[in-house]
Amino acid sequence: KQEVTQIPAALSVPEGENLVLNCSFTDSAIYNLQWFRQDPGKGLTSLLLIQSSQREQTSGRLNASLDKSSGRSTLYIAASQPGDSATYLCAVHMYSGGGADGLTFGKGTHLIIQP
Amino acid sequence: DTGVSQDPRHKITKRGQNVTFRCDPISEHNRLYWYRQTLGQGPEFLTYFQNEAQLEKSRLLSDRFSAERPKGSFSTLEIQRTEQGDSAMYLCASSRQGAHGYTFGSGTRLTVV
Numbered sequence: 364k365q366e367v368t369q370i371p372a373a374l375s376v377p378e379g380e381n382l383v384l385n386c387s388f389t390d391s392a393i394y395n396l397q398w399f400r401q402d403p404g405k406g407l408t409s410l411l412l413i414q415s416s417q418r419e420q421t422s423g424r425l426n427a428s429l430d431k432s433s434g435r436s437t438l439y440i441a442a443s444q445p446g447d448s449a450t451y452l453c454a455v456h457m458y459s460g461g462g463a464d465g466l467t468f469g470k471g472t473h474l475i476i477q478p
Numbered sequence: 479d480t481g482v483s484q485d486p487r488h489k490i491t492k493r494g495q496n497v498t499f500r501c502d503p504i505s506e507h508n509r510l511y512w513y514r515q516t517l518g519q520g521p522e523f524l525t526y527f528q529n530e531a532q533l534e535k536s537r538l539l540s541d542r543f544s545a546e547r548p549k550g551s552f553s554t555l556e557i558q559r560t561e562q563g564d565s566a567m568y569l570c571a572s573s574r575q576g577a578h579g580y581t582f583g584s585g586t587r588l589t590v591v
Contacts, residue, residue, distance in 0.1 A: 367520070395579070397579045397580065399582070404567075404587065405584055405585065406482075406484070406569055406582045406583050406584035406585040407521070407569065407571075407582035408582075409579055409580070409581060409582070412578075412579035452520055452521075454520070454580075465511070465523070465526065466511075466523070466580060467523075468520030468521050468522075469520055470518065470519055470520050471520055
């Protein structure tokens with residue numbers, strides 16, 4: 364059974380710093396990996412989707428990398444801003460289907476950017 | 479494309495009452511998923527539809543839960559005889575078949591008192 368772990372569970376940094384959020388997964392035979400952002404009491408917003416054949420994806424100040432063989436992904440946030448404060452969730456998709464093995468989430472990293 | 483819509487946003491109900499939630503997926507997405515999220519946890523899979531067929535249900539989905547997706551469009555999730563343990567955020571997502579990501583709605587927060 365796939366297990367996804369996110370480290371750290373919480374992180375508080377001053378505005379302007381670059382930071383890295385980590386995600387690890389136990390079964391490396393993944394189909395793709397998706398990073399989400401969740402604001403308090405809200406739904407999930409997709410940030411980046413990395414296919415299993417890709418090494419990284421970039422969107423603005425966000426860069427996500429994937430090392431499938433070691434079961435790791437990182438989300439890099441450059442020049443952090445208070446508006447980046449949220450919970451960041453990593454989810455791995457095991458295969459092209461959509462069932463219980465479709466998308467497995469970590470518990471998230473709760474990020475606070477201090478003004 | 480207005481994204482995935484969920485209704486209501488919030489629901490407070492008394493224990494023992496029935497509740498129903500609605501999800502409208504992105505129109506060209508043939509797959510629809512329901513997830514449940516409790517405080518401090520990641521979302522957990524409940525059930526999944528491809529078009530109108532419910533293909534898989536989690537063991538988390540007890541007999542009090544039922545989901546439908548008539549005509550492969552919107553979906554409803556009903557909880558009968560609600561219990562306090564049902565309090566959670568219920569998230570709906572949709573996707574196209576293949577190597578595509580999921581798009582989530584804003585969720586329905588259920589509080590059972």
